[in-house]
Amino acid sequence: xxxxxxxxxxxxxxxxxxxxxxxxxxxxxxxxxxxxxxxxxxxxxxxxxxxxxxxxxxxxxxxxxxxxxxxxxxxxxxxxxxxxxxxxxxxxxxxxxxxxxxxxxxxxxxxxxxxxxxxxxxxxxxxxxxxxxxxxxxxxxxxxxxxxxxxxxxxxxxxxxxxxxxxxxxxxxxxxxxxxxxxxxxxxxxxxxxxxxxxxxxxxxxxxxxxxxxxxxxxxxxxxxxxxxxxxxxxxxxxxxxxxxxxxxxxxxxxxxxxxxxxxxxxxxxxxxxxxxxxxxxxxxxxxxxxxxxxxxxxxxxxxxxxxxxxxxxxxxxxxxxxxxxxxxxxxxxxxxxxxxxxxxxxxxxxxxxxxxxxxxxxxxxxxxxxxxxxxxxx
Amino acid sequence: xxxxxxxxxxxxxxxxxxxxxxxxxxxxxxxxxxxxxxxxxxxxxxxxxxxxxxxxxxxxxxxxxxxxxxxxxxxxxxxxxxxxxxxxxxxxxxxxxxxxxxxxxxxxxxxxxxxxxxxxxxxxxxxxxxxxxxxxxxxxxxxxxxxxxxxxxxxxxxxxxxxxxxxxxxxxxxxxxxxxxxxxxxxxxxxxxxxxxxxxxxxxxxxxxxxxxxxxxxxxxxxxxxxxxxxxxxxxxxxxxxxxxxxxxxxxxxxxxxxxxxxxxxxxxxxxxxxxxxxxxxxxxxxxxxxxxxxxxxxxxxxxxxx
Numbered sequence: 001x002x003x004x005x006x007x008x009x010x011x012x013x014x015x016x017x018x019x020x021x022x023x024x025x026x027x028x029x030x031x032x033x034x035x036x037x038x039x040x041x042x043x044x045x046x047x048x049x050x051x052x053x054x055x056x057x058x059x060x061x062x063x064x065x066x067x068x069x070x071x072x073x074x075x076x077x078x079x080x081x082x083x084x085x086x087x088x089x090x091x092x093x094x095x096x097x098x099x100x101x102x103x104x105x106x107x108x109x110x111x112x113x114x115x116x117x118x119x120x121x122x123x124x125x126x127x128x129x130x131x132x133x134x135x136x137x138x139x140x141x142x143x144x145x146x147x148x149x150x151x152x153x154x155x156x157x158x159x160x161x162x163x164x165x166x167x168x169x170x171x172x173x174x175x176x177x178x179x180x181x182x183x184x185x186x187x188x189x190x191x192x193x194x195x196x197x198x199x200x201x202x203x204x205x206x207x208x209x210x211x212x213x214x215x216x217x218x219x220x221x222x223x224x225x226x227x228x229x230x231x232x233x234x235x236x237x238x239x240x241x242x243x244x245x246x247x248x249x250x251x252x253x254x255x256x257x258x259x260x261x262x263x264x265x266x267x268x269x270x271x272x273x274x275x276x277x278x279x280x281x282x283x284x285x286x287x288x289x290x291x292x293x294x295x296x297x298x299x300x301x302x303x304x305x306x307x308x309x310x311x312x313x314x315x316x317x318x319x320x321x322x323x324x325x326x327x328x329x330x331x332x333x334x335x336x337x338x339x340x341x342x343x344x345x346x347x348x349x350x351x352x353x354x355x356x357x358x359x360x361x362x363x364x365x366x367x368x369x370x371x372x373x374x375x376x377x378x379x
Numbered sequence: 380x381x382x383x384x385x386x387x388x389x390x391x392x393x394x395x396x397x398x399x400x401x402x403x404x405x406x407x408x409x410x411x412x413x414x415x416x417x418x419x420x421x422x423x424x425x426x427x428x429x430x431x432x433x434x435x436x437x438x439x440x441x442x443x444x445x446x447x448x449x450x451x452x453x454x455x456x457x458x459x460x461x462x463x464x465x466x467x468x469x470x471x472x473x474x475x476x477x478x479x480x481x482x483x484x485x486x487x488x489x490x491x492x493x494x495x496x497x498x499x500x501x502x503x504x505x506x507x508x509x510x511x512x513x514x515x516x517x518x519x520x521x522x523x524x525x526x527x528x529x530x531x532x533x534x535x536x537x538x539x540x541x542x543x544x545x546x547x548x549x550x551x552x553x554x555x556x557x558x559x560x561x562x563x564x565x566x567x568x569x570x571x572x573x574x575x576x577x578x579x580x581x582x583x584x585x586x587x588x589x590x591x592x593x594x595x596x597x598x599x600x601x602x603x604x605x606x607x608x609x610x611x612x613x614x615x616x617x618x619x620x621x622x623x624x625x626x627x628x629x630x631x632x633x634x635x636x637x638x639x640x641x642x643x644x645x646x647x648x649x650x651x652x653x654x655x656x657x658x659x660x661x662x663x664x665x666x667x668x669x670x671x672x673x674x675x676x677x678x679x680x681x682x683x684x685x686x
Contacts, residue, residue: 052586073592085583089605099591102601150591 003028003186004049004154009058011044018044020210021058026154026188026203031180033189035197035233036207043158045207046190050079050156062153073099078147079156082163084139086131086146093118093127096145110149117148120182137168144176148183157189161196173199194234198222206230224372228363231285232327237315239361240291240335242284242299243324246276254362254371256284258299259322265297267360273371276364283326283363288315290359290373291337297360299323299353304345305334314341320353425669431662438656450663460664462639463647469554470561470643471622477562479614482569489570490577501574505567512564516631519560523547547633550640557629557641564628565621569614576610577603609683616679623671644668 002025011019019041026032034042047053049060051072059068067075078099086095094101096117097110118124121141131139140160147155157176161169177200180187191197197204198218206213206221206229214226218234225231231239248255248264254276255264265284269275276282291299302320309315316337323335335353339345362371432450434443454460485504489497507515522528525545534541542549546556580603588598626645629635635642635650644664652661 050586050590052589071594072586072589073594077590079587079590081583081587083581083583085581085587087584087587087602087605089608098588098593098601102592102597146587146591 002026003030003063004188005061006045006049007059007061009045009048009060010056011041011048011053012056018210019048019055022207022210022212023058024205024212024215026186028186029184031177031187031189031200031202032205033191033197033201033203034205034207035191035194036213037233038192040207041210042190042192042205042207046079046156046158046188049075049154049188050077051075052079073102076153077156078150078152078154079158080140080143080147080160082159084131084143084163086139086142088131090130091127092123092129092131092134092142092145095131095142096127096149098146099150113149113151114145117145120148120179121145136164137172140164140172144179153186155185155187157187159191160189162191162193169196176200194236198234204234206233208233224369225361226369228283228285228367228369231361231363231369235287237288237336237338238327239285239287241325241327241363242286242335243326244282244284244362246278246280246282249275249278256282256362258284259324262300262322263298265357265360267357267362267371269371274364274368276362276370281365282370283365285361285363285373286355286359287373288336288338290355291335291353292339293352293354295354295356295359297355297357299355302335302351302353304347304349304351307345307347309341312341313338314343314345316343316345316351318351318353323353428662428665428669431659432666433659434662435657435659437658438653446659450660453660454663454667459639459642459647460644463642463644466554466641466643467623467625470558470625471619473555473558474561474565474618474622475615477558478565478569478618479573479611481562481566482614483573483611485566485570486574486577489574501571504570507564508568508571510564512627513631515560515564516628519556519563520547520632523556544637548637550637553633553637553641557632560632561621561625561628565618569618572614572617573607573610576607580606612682613679616675616682620672620675623668623675 004026006025007023009019009022010017022041022045024032034045036042044053048055051067051070055068059066061067062076065076087098090098093114096114100110100113114127115124118127121144123138123141123145126134126138126142131142134142140163143160160176161172164172173196176189180200189196189200201218203215204218204221205215208229214221214230216224221230221234225234228241232241242258244256244258244265246254247257248266252269252271252273252275254267254269256267257264300320300323302318304316305319306317307314308317316339317334318337320335325334337353345351358374360371361369361373364370431443433445433447435446435449436443489501493500510518522530523546525531525541525548528546530546531541542552544550547553584602584606585598588594588602593601624645625643626649629641629643629646630649633641635646644667648661648664648668651657651664
């Protein structure tokens with residue numbers, strides 16, 4: 001049986017539907033990350049599970065108990081907030097022991113729970129301090145400690161790292177993963193940062209517009225995105241999207257045109273993959289690491305526009321004006337390629353954009369994935 | 380001269396600052412206009428009042444007779460001085476309950492209870508604050524007038540008895556009436572202060588508390604009250620100081636009467652100085668008021684620093 005089960009949860013504010021029938025389940029001890037752009041409903045879903053929002057319909061159960069109508073404190077959940085939400089007039093120890101104090105637990109039990117949580121989070125030295133004397137990272141540890149002392153069935157995290165600077169964030173990611181392993185607790189984590197999702201999750205739930213787009217392991221989502229949205233959201237730098245049209249169908253071979261006077265791109269669709277209809281407008285997807293000046297298919301000639309040296313590798317944005325993108329978030333004709341940093345590309349340089357046939361993904365006009373790429377093999 | 384007790388608090392707290400920034404010539408120059416004004420209108424009169432409290436003199440005479448602590452000894456044995464003090468204490472306690480308590484209740488209602496028209500109610504309740512005390516006093520004298528006042532008319536219409544000597548003329552109720560007027564005038568200010576305090580508490584604190592099991596009264600006790608503690612301390616001290624220095628309202632409505640029933644330190648000092656010409660004695664009482672105000676101001680600074 002699932003430890004946390006969300007069934008058909010709908011949340012409406014007046015006319016506005018924020019969650020339109022969301023269902024998923026998490027196993028005991030699983031680290032599930034909900035990811036999506038702002039306004040996709042991920043925070044609302046988390047807050048609904050916490051009992052901070054009343055849902056319009058559907059149900060939530062934890063450890064077999066239906067908690068849809070239960071008070072927040074009776075649900076067996078603890079939540080870590082983005083802004084820490086530490087009580088400013090209480091010391092670190094008082095903050096962490098507050099729930100137990102309200103529940104009238106004996107002093108010795110509160111002290112033991114606080115001490116244990118402080119040891120796990122390595123904040124024992126700060127127990128007597130007030131929140132205002134702590135740094136952002138320390139505050140977030142205390143907020144996590146407050147959740148740990150309650151020994152909840154499910155930990156809920158609402159973008160807990162977004163107020164921290166980049167270096168601290170990546171460190172806290174590691175600590176949260178370690179914490180998850182040590183506690184073996186079920187954790188549900190909301191973020192808009194796909195890196196956090198990829199690095200920490202056992203499973204990722206990608207949300208968009210109040211719906212779940214896809215649920216899967218990080219590599220599942222990366223290698224087999226169910227929709228164009230997931231393909232664009234998971235992976236950094238973002239997948240390139242190229243407008244194409246189906247101009248030939250023969251057996252399971254689909255001939256795609258990338259524009260007037262350009263050679264056709266023939267892709268072999270696997271059995272079970274849905275074939276497009278002749279004349280359909282489709283989107284061709286290609287990951288930046290699969291795009292470069294090697295590869296069997298020549299996509300276009302281009303001019304290097306922007307070079308971002310990332311150290312280990314270099315991100316090259318090239319302008320291929322003969323290609324059109326279907327991605328509203330990127331500039332028309334700009335395509336990203338992730339190349340080894342020795343390649344020494346400079347703006348203005350002429351390059352040819354090439355890729356292997358197996359690297360292409362094809363999306364239908366409605367965004368559904370028609371054809372998957374074979375997983376990329378790095379040397 | 381009896382000093383105007385109002386700005387003594389500002390005077391004492393501002394007077395500390397130059398010492399902190401004495402090294403900076405620019406800072407001193409920037410503060411000079413304020414310091415000069417405070418010196419001329421507050422510090423010098425305060426010093427003169429302290430000196431004058433050890434002398435016997437009148438408004439017009441040039442002869443100051445040194446009397447030592449006689450003026451203070453006189454106050455200790457003057458039953459009217461003690462009556463005035465006890466009336467002040469009555470007003471202070473009554474005002475804290477009606478203004479801070481009432482302001483807190485109104486603020487809580489506006490913060491949580493009301494969805495529509497929040498700004499309208501807030502404006503209406505705050506409006507008396509911006510009206511001059513003298514005008515407020517005159518408006519209420521009309522309302523409370525035993526012959527033409529609407530209060531008498533309403534009470535009579537309800538078939539209830541009205542005070543024979545009038546609302547302000549009856550010694551047993553006149554002080555209560557002053558309390559009512561003061562509350563009407565000031566509750567809006569306290570409400571705004573406390574409302575600002577309430578709204579400064581982040582929503583997440585209540586959400587975290589509800590997950591921790593603190594809802595309703597527990598949330599009020601553990602989250603709201605500590606959250607507005609400083610504001611409540613400030614509101615209480617403003618009210619306490621206001622209660623001790625009350626003058627204009629009493630002076631206009633009752634003049635301290637009937638039969639000294641509403642005599643407060645402010646009006647009694649005024650009477651001794653300008654009606655009886657006992658400037659030395661009036662100065663001594665003003666100094667008592669000054670010391671009280673300074674102590675309360677110091678207490679406020681201390682309490683708000685601790686938090």
